[in-house]
Amino acid sequence: MKNKFFIFLIISALFLFAIIYYSESASSFTGTTSSYTANSKADIVTSQSSNSSSFTQRFIGGIQAVASYFSNLFTGRFGVLEDSTTNTIISQCTNLTSGNTIYILNTSVNSSGTCFNILVNSITLDCNGTNINYSQTANGYGIASNGYNNTVIKNCNISQGSNTRTNSYSIYFQNGMNSTFSNNRIITYGSTSSSARNYNIFLVNYRNNTLSGNIFNTHGRDSYSVYLSNSGNNTIYANNISTTATGGYGIHLLGGGSSGNNLTLNNITVYGSTTTAGGGIFISTNVFYTNVANNNITVNGSSSYGIYLLSGSKFNNLSRNTVSLLGTSSEAIRMHSGISNTSIIDNNITATATGSLGFDLTSNTNENKIINNTVASNSYSLRIISGNNNFIYNNIFNSTTNNLVSMSSVSSYVNKLNTTKTATTNIVNGNNIGGNYWAKSSGTGFSQTCTDANLDGICDSTYVLNAFNRDYLPLVRTDATAPSINLFSPINASFVNGLVILRANASDASGINNVTFQYKNSTVVYTTLCVDTNSPYTCNWNTFAFSNSSEGYVIRAIAYDGQSNSAEDVKHYFIDRTIPIIHDMSVIYPSGQESVKSGQNVTLSVTVTDSPNISAGIDYVQANLTKLNSTDMTNISIYSGSKAPLQNSTWRLNVSITAGTTGTATSEVSVFDAASPSHNSKGGLWQVIIDNTAPTYSGLSSSNQIYNNTIASFVVSAADTIALDHYIFTQNSTGSWVNDTNVLINGTSYFIEHNKIVYTGNFSYRFYIYDDAGNFVQTDIGSIEVLGPAPIPAIYLVSPSDGIISNNNSVNFTYYYTSAVVDNCTLNLDSISNETMTSPANDSVFGFSKNLTDGNHFWHVSCMRIEQEGDVNITAEYFSETRSLDIDTIAPLISIVSPENTTYNSSILDFNITINDDPSQCSFSINNAANTTMSLLNLTYAYYLYSGLVEQSHNITFTCNDTANNYNATQIRYFSINFPDLIVNITSPINLQDIIRGNDAVAGEDDLGLVPNSINITARIYDNETGNNITGVTCHFYDNVSYLGDSFTNSTGYCIMNYTKSSKGVGKNSVMVNYTYLADITRATNISQVNLSIIRYVTPVAMTNLRSFGGYFDGDVSILRINITKINETGTYFYDPQNISANATNAAQQPYTGGASYYPNGSTKNITYISQGQFSANQTVNTSFGSFIRWEVTVSDNNFASYLGSAVHADKSVCTPSYSEWSAWSACSAGTQTRSRTDGCGGTEVQTQS
Structure with a gap:
C-alpha cells in the first residue's frame, strides 16, 4: 500500500474548498500520460441528469486529476503522487545508496576517516541525537556527497577531535542542490600553529540549501564554521556559531557563485585571544546580492573583524545586525578592494576596546550606502582611506577618544555625508533627516557643541572633515522633555524683607539655558525680576522697591532648556518691613x-x-x-x-x-x-x-594578546548618583600592589580607559573608583598575561591610493604601521630604495615627498627592526602592499561632433564630442551660461541630449578633465534654431468609419476572440510649408475628451496609439489628436478629429430537436438555430452577413467528419437561410465520437479575411437509448389511464389510453 497525499478541490455553485487526507492503492487510478495532455481543456457541465461521467488524467511530475459529473455538481481531486519512502535503521558508518530512504542512526559511531558517503539522490540521515566521531586516525569527512541532490541531514552530533587532522570537514557536499541541514551539533579541532582548515560544513558548487537550528564550533587555525565556495541561493538562519580559530570565521562566502545567499538570525561568537585576523562573517571575491540581516556577532579577538567584505563584492545588503568587538585593533565592518553598491542599514555597532574601529573603507570602496547605523567605537567610528561617492547619512558616530572620523583628503575621494533635508524623524529623534550625528564620549563632538537656533534638529554650521568631505546638514539632538525646577529658598509663604536672594535648582538632559524669575500680584501681571544662566540659579529681589501690602507677591522661577522647553515653580511671599x-x-x-x-x-x-x-x-x-x-x-x-x-x-x-x-x-x-x-x-x-552611596562599575576588561613593551588598555565603566571624582589603577606583578597616580574624572557616568606599557609576565589589576564625597568602590581583580616576543608590525599605505591618476608631479607617499616598534622605514619607488626614515613612531602617519615624471610608477614601504633569534640579533624586514600610480600632466584634446555650424529645426539636440584621453568629466556652456555635465559613453566619447533651445543663434563651448584632472576647452561653436509650422492629420481610421467592437467577454458577440480588442489610431505630423513629415513630435490622443496617452512620431513622421474598443458602448466616439513640439515654444497647436461608429454583431445560438432529458440519442440530428443581429446607434437589426461557418465538435473540440457547414455555400453542406438574420445548421450525432456535442459559429463579411463575431454553444450530451419495461397502467382518471418507461439517458416516455 502506498500513501498519497491529495488536495481535494470540491467546486460547487459556491466553490467550497477543503483539504483532506486520502489513502488508496495505485490500482484505483486509470489512464496514462499518453491518454491526456497537460493542456487538455476540462469539460463544462451544462446538462443535469442522473448520468455521471468521469475522466482521469496523469500529468508530468505526478499530478493526477479525477473529475465526476452528477446531479448539479462537479467535483475534482488533485494531488501530488508521492513516491514511497522506506525507513532503514543503521548502526555503523557506511555508504548510503538507496534513494527515497530515511536512514535512522540508532547508535553512536566512529570512523578512522570518512564515516558516511551519500551516493544517491533524495535521502534523509536522521542521527536521532547520536554521535558521529570521524577522522580519528586519517583525514576524512563526517558526511560527504558529490553530485547528489535533495538530502536532509538532521539531529546529528558530529565531532572531529584530533589536533593533527587537516582538511577534514564535518559535512562536505559538492556539485548539487536542494538539501537541508538542521538541528545538528558540530565541533572540529585542529592545529593552532599551522593551517588546519577543518570546517564544520563545507559546500562547493552546492546551491539552494537551508542551514537552520544548528550549533557550529570550530577550533584550529584558518577553520570556518560555515564555508560556502561558489554556492549560491542558500538560506543560513537561526544557527549558533562559535570559533576560537586564528584566522577563522563564523561564516565565509567565497566566489561569484556564492551570490544570492540569505544570512539571518544567526548568533556568531568569536572567542579567545587566538582569533587574530578572524571574525564573524567574511564575504570575499565577487559575491553579489547577499542579504546579511538580524545577526548577532560578538568578536573577542584582537585585529579581527565583525563583517569583512573583500574583492569586488557588490549589491549586498547588511541590515539590523548587532556587532560587538571586545578585542583591540579590530574593525566592526571592513570593506576592502572594490566593494560597491552595498547597503549597510540599521546596524548597531560597539567597538570600544583600544584601537577598534566602526567602519573601515579602503582600496576603492565606492558608491555604497551607510544609513541609520549606530556606532560606538574607541578609535574612528568611520574611516575612509580610499573611497568615493559613498552615501552616508542619518548615522550616529560616537567615539570614546578624539579619533572620531578620518577621511582621505584627496580630491578623487569625495563622499556624500548628507541627504536632502527631509521632514521626518531622524536617528536621534529629531524632526528632520539630513546628515549624521557626530559625538564623542567627552561631549565635545561636533553635533554635541554646534548651535541650532531654529530648533530644526540640524546644526547651523557645516561639519568640515576636510576640503573634499563635508556634512552640510549635521544632526543635533532635540529635546521635547521639560526641565525640572525647584524654587527652594525662601520656603513658600515666608515673610521677607530687604534684599532677598531667591534660590532655585534646575536640571535637564540637554542642559539649562536659563532660569527666569518673575513676580506678580493683583495689580501687576508677571514681570521679570532677573535671569540667571549659571547654576546655582539665584535672583536678588530688592523688596524695598515693592509694596508691603498684605496680599504679598507671587514669585515664579521658569527654567528653559536648550530646546526652549520650560517648566516653572511658584511660591508666595509677604513683605514685612x-x-x-x-x-x-x-x-x-x-x-x-x-x-x-x-x-x-x-x-x-x-x-x-x-x-x-x-x-x-x-x-x-x-x-x-x-x-x-x-x-x-x-x-x-x-x-x-x-x-x-x-x-x-x-x-x-x-x-x-x-x-x-x-x-x-x-x-x-x-x-x-x-x-x-x-x-x-x-x-x-x-x-x-x-x-x-558608593560608585558602581561594569565592564571590567583588558586588552587581549599583549606583548612585551607594548601598550595595554584596561577599561571599566563607572557611575555615581551625585558626581564621580577620580580613580586609582593598581597592579600586582611581584606580590605587592602598586598604585598609579590618581586620575580625575567627572560627571555621573564615565568610561575609564587606562593605558600603560606592560612587560613580559602575568599580573593582576583592579581599579579604585571614588566619588566627590569620598565614597569608593573597589573593582574585582582582573588578570593579564604579557607575552614575550613583540608582535609583527603591520604596515599600511595611506596615500596615494592604489591605481590613482594624478596631474601633479609632486607626490607625498604616506604610511603608518601598528602593533610594534621598528627602527626605520624605507620608501621603495620603482623597485629602488628611495629614502629611509629612522625611528618612526607607530600609529602615526609619515610621508616621503617626491617629484615624479609622467608615466606609471610602483611603490611600497618596508620597515626594519633588530630582533633576537636565540642568542643572535638579526635584522628583520617587513613589507606593505605594493601600489601603483600614473602621473599625467598633458591636457586632453577635444573634437566637436555636434552641433555643427548650421541651422536646426528642433529644440532638442544631441551634443557630442570625442576626447583623445580618458575623461573623468566633460561639460558644456551654451550662450555663456553655467556648465552642464555630460554623460560619458566610453573612454573617448561624451554626449548630452539638450532640450529647450529657442529660435535664435547660439554659441557653445565644451570642456573636459581627464582622469588626472588635466583640463582643456574647445573654441566657440555657433549654430541656429528655426522651428517649422506643423499640421496634424489622422490618417487611420477615417471619419465616420464603422468599427466592430468584438467583445469576447459578452456571450454571442465574439466567444472565440477572433475580433481584435483594439485598433491603431495613426496620425501624420508634417511641415505646412514644405510638406515634409516631422519626427520627434509628441502626439496627445483623446477619446471623447478623455486622455488616452502620448506617442512620438517615428522616423517617417507618423505617431500611433493603440485604441481598445472592446469595452466601448455602441454609438459615435470622437477621437482627437493634438501635439506638442518644442514644448518651450509658445505656438498654437493643431488638432485633428475623427468620429468612429462603434457597432456590435451578436450571434445567439441554440440547439433544438432535443430529447426530453435535454440531450440527444445516438443518430439524432442536432439542429443549431443561428440568429445574427447588428447593433448601432440607431437600433438593433437582424443582419445577413456575407459568410457564416458552423462547426460541430465533440467535447474535446474535435470536429465531426463533414461537420462544417457554411453560408452561402459549403464543400460538405450548407447553412440554411431562414429569414433576415436567421439561419440553421444540422449534424447527425454519434456516441462513438463522444458523449457530448458542441457548436462553434463564425461570422464574416469578407470571406473570413476578418470577422464580425463568433459564438460557441456549450455541450449537450449524446447517449445510446435503452428502455426499461413499461410500468403497469395507472388507475382510470377522468376516463384515461397512463403508463411510462425511462430510457438510459434520463428521459421518460408516457403512453395514454382511454
Whole structure:
C-alpha cells in the first residue's frame, strides 16, 4: 500500500474548498500520460441528469486529476503522487545508496576517516541525537556527497577531535542542490600553529540549501564554521556559531557563485585571544546580492573583524545586525578592494576596546550606502582611506577618544555625508533627516557643541572633515522633555524683607539655558525680576522697591532648556518691613568637595542685618538641623561683623552630618533682632548635597594578546548618583600592589580607559573608583598575561591610493604601521630604495615627498627592526602592499561632433564630442551660461541630449578633465534654431468609419476572440510649408475628451496609439489628436478629429430537436438555430452577413467528419437561410465520437479575411437509448389511464389510453 497525499478541490455553485487526507492503492487510478495532455481543456457541465461521467488524467511530475459529473455538481481531486519512502535503521558508518530512504542512526559511531558517503539522490540521515566521531586516525569527512541532490541531514552530533587532522570537514557536499541541514551539533579541532582548515560544513558548487537550528564550533587555525565556495541561493538562519580559530570565521562566502545567499538570525561568537585576523562573517571575491540581516556577532579577538567584505563584492545588503568587538585593533565592518553598491542599514555597532574601529573603507570602496547605523567605537567610528561617492547619512558616530572620523583628503575621494533635508524623524529623534550625528564620549563632538537656533534638529554650521568631505546638514539632538525646577529658598509663604536672594535648582538632559524669575500680584501681571544662566540659579529681589501690602507677591522661577522647553515653580511671599534681613546663605563643604557624606562636616554660613525700620541690632541666629543630624533648633555663632543696629554680621555653624540617605537635605535659618518684643525672620534654606552611596562599575576588561613593551588598555565603566571624582589603577606583578597616580574624572557616568606599557609576565589589576564625597568602590581583580616576543608590525599605505591618476608631479607617499616598534622605514619607488626614515613612531602617519615624471610608477614601504633569534640579533624586514600610480600632466584634446555650424529645426539636440584621453568629466556652456555635465559613453566619447533651445543663434563651448584632472576647452561653436509650422492629420481610421467592437467577454458577440480588442489610431505630423513629415513630435490622443496617452512620431513622421474598443458602448466616439513640439515654444497647436461608429454583431445560438432529458440519442440530428443581429446607434437589426461557418465538435473540440457547414455555400453542406438574420445548421450525432456535442459559429463579411463575431454553444450530451419495461397502467382518471418507461439517458416516455 502506498500513501498519497491529495488536495481535494470540491467546486460547487459556491466553490467550497477543503483539504483532506486520502489513502488508496495505485490500482484505483486509470489512464496514462499518453491518454491526456497537460493542456487538455476540462469539460463544462451544462446538462443535469442522473448520468455521471468521469475522466482521469496523469500529468508530468505526478499530478493526477479525477473529475465526476452528477446531479448539479462537479467535483475534482488533485494531488501530488508521492513516491514511497522506506525507513532503514543503521548502526555503523557506511555508504548510503538507496534513494527515497530515511536512514535512522540508532547508535553512536566512529570512523578512522570518512564515516558516511551519500551516493544517491533524495535521502534523509536522521542521527536521532547520536554521535558521529570521524577522522580519528586519517583525514576524512563526517558526511560527504558529490553530485547528489535533495538530502536532509538532521539531529546529528558530529565531532572531529584530533589536533593533527587537516582538511577534514564535518559535512562536505559538492556539485548539487536542494538539501537541508538542521538541528545538528558540530565541533572540529585542529592545529593552532599551522593551517588546519577543518570546517564544520563545507559546500562547493552546492546551491539552494537551508542551514537552520544548528550549533557550529570550530577550533584550529584558518577553520570556518560555515564555508560556502561558489554556492549560491542558500538560506543560513537561526544557527549558533562559535570559533576560537586564528584566522577563522563564523561564516565565509567565497566566489561569484556564492551570490544570492540569505544570512539571518544567526548568533556568531568569536572567542579567545587566538582569533587574530578572524571574525564573524567574511564575504570575499565577487559575491553579489547577499542579504546579511538580524545577526548577532560578538568578536573577542584582537585585529579581527565583525563583517569583512573583500574583492569586488557588490549589491549586498547588511541590515539590523548587532556587532560587538571586545578585542583591540579590530574593525566592526571592513570593506576592502572594490566593494560597491552595498547597503549597510540599521546596524548597531560597539567597538570600544583600544584601537577598534566602526567602519573601515579602503582600496576603492565606492558608491555604497551607510544609513541609520549606530556606532560606538574607541578609535574612528568611520574611516575612509580610499573611497568615493559613498552615501552616508542619518548615522550616529560616537567615539570614546578624539579619533572620531578620518577621511582621505584627496580630491578623487569625495563622499556624500548628507541627504536632502527631509521632514521626518531622524536617528536621534529629531524632526528632520539630513546628515549624521557626530559625538564623542567627552561631549565635545561636533553635533554635541554646534548651535541650532531654529530648533530644526540640524546644526547651523557645516561639519568640515576636510576640503573634499563635508556634512552640510549635521544632526543635533532635540529635546521635547521639560526641565525640572525647584524654587527652594525662601520656603513658600515666608515673610521677607530687604534684599532677598531667591534660590532655585534646575536640571535637564540637554542642559539649562536659563532660569527666569518673575513676580506678580493683583495689580501687576508677571514681570521679570532677573535671569540667571549659571547654576546655582539665584535672583536678588530688592523688596524695598515693592509694596508691603498684605496680599504679598507671587514669585515664579521658569527654567528653559536648550530646546526652549520650560517648566516653572511658584511660591508666595509677604513683605514685612520689621523683620531682620537675610543677605546671603551658603554651604561650605570639605576642601575639594561639592558634596558630603555621613560622618563629614559642613559649615552653614549666613549674613544678616536688622531692619532699618526697627534699628535694634541682631540678638541671635539659629538653624534647624533636623534633616542633617536630627538636631532641632541650634544656635549659630557670630563669625564676623557686628550685631549693632544697621550693621552686617556673618554667622557660621559647623555641622556633623549623620543623615544616612543620599540626596539633597535642607536646613532653615531663623534670625532674631534685639527689639522687645523680638522680630523673627525665617524661611531661608541651606541646601546640602549628601552622598552616602558608593560608585558602581561594569565592564571590567583588558586588552587581549599583549606583548612585551607594548601598550595595554584596561577599561571599566563607572557611575555615581551625585558626581564621580577620580580613580586609582593598581597592579600586582611581584606580590605587592602598586598604585598609579590618581586620575580625575567627572560627571555621573564615565568610561575609564587606562593605558600603560606592560612587560613580559602575568599580573593582576583592579581599579579604585571614588566619588566627590569620598565614597569608593573597589573593582574585582582582573588578570593579564604579557607575552614575550613583540608582535609583527603591520604596515599600511595611506596615500596615494592604489591605481590613482594624478596631474601633479609632486607626490607625498604616506604610511603608518601598528602593533610594534621598528627602527626605520624605507620608501621603495620603482623597485629602488628611495629614502629611509629612522625611528618612526607607530600609529602615526609619515610621508616621503617626491617629484615624479609622467608615466606609471610602483611603490611600497618596508620597515626594519633588530630582533633576537636565540642568542643572535638579526635584522628583520617587513613589507606593505605594493601600489601603483600614473602621473599625467598633458591636457586632453577635444573634437566637436555636434552641433555643427548650421541651422536646426528642433529644440532638442544631441551634443557630442570625442576626447583623445580618458575623461573623468566633460561639460558644456551654451550662450555663456553655467556648465552642464555630460554623460560619458566610453573612454573617448561624451554626449548630452539638450532640450529647450529657442529660435535664435547660439554659441557653445565644451570642456573636459581627464582622469588626472588635466583640463582643456574647445573654441566657440555657433549654430541656429528655426522651428517649422506643423499640421496634424489622422490618417487611420477615417471619419465616420464603422468599427466592430468584438467583445469576447459578452456571450454571442465574439466567444472565440477572433475580433481584435483594439485598433491603431495613426496620425501624420508634417511641415505646412514644405510638406515634409516631422519626427520627434509628441502626439496627445483623446477619446471623447478623455486622455488616452502620448506617442512620438517615428522616423517617417507618423505617431500611433493603440485604441481598445472592446469595452466601448455602441454609438459615435470622437477621437482627437493634438501635439506638442518644442514644448518651450509658445505656438498654437493643431488638432485633428475623427468620429468612429462603434457597432456590435451578436450571434445567439441554440440547439433544438432535443430529447426530453435535454440531450440527444445516438443518430439524432442536432439542429443549431443561428440568429445574427447588428447593433448601432440607431437600433438593433437582424443582419445577413456575407459568410457564416458552423462547426460541430465533440467535447474535446474535435470536429465531426463533414461537420462544417457554411453560408452561402459549403464543400460538405450548407447553412440554411431562414429569414433576415436567421439561419440553421444540422449534424447527425454519434456516441462513438463522444458523449457530448458542441457548436462553434463564425461570422464574416469578407470571406473570413476578418470577422464580425463568433459564438460557441456549450455541450449537450449524446447517449445510446435503452428502455426499461413499461410500468403497469395507472388507475382510470377522468376516463384515461397512463403508463411510462425511462430510457438510459434520463428521459421518460408516457403512453395514454382511454
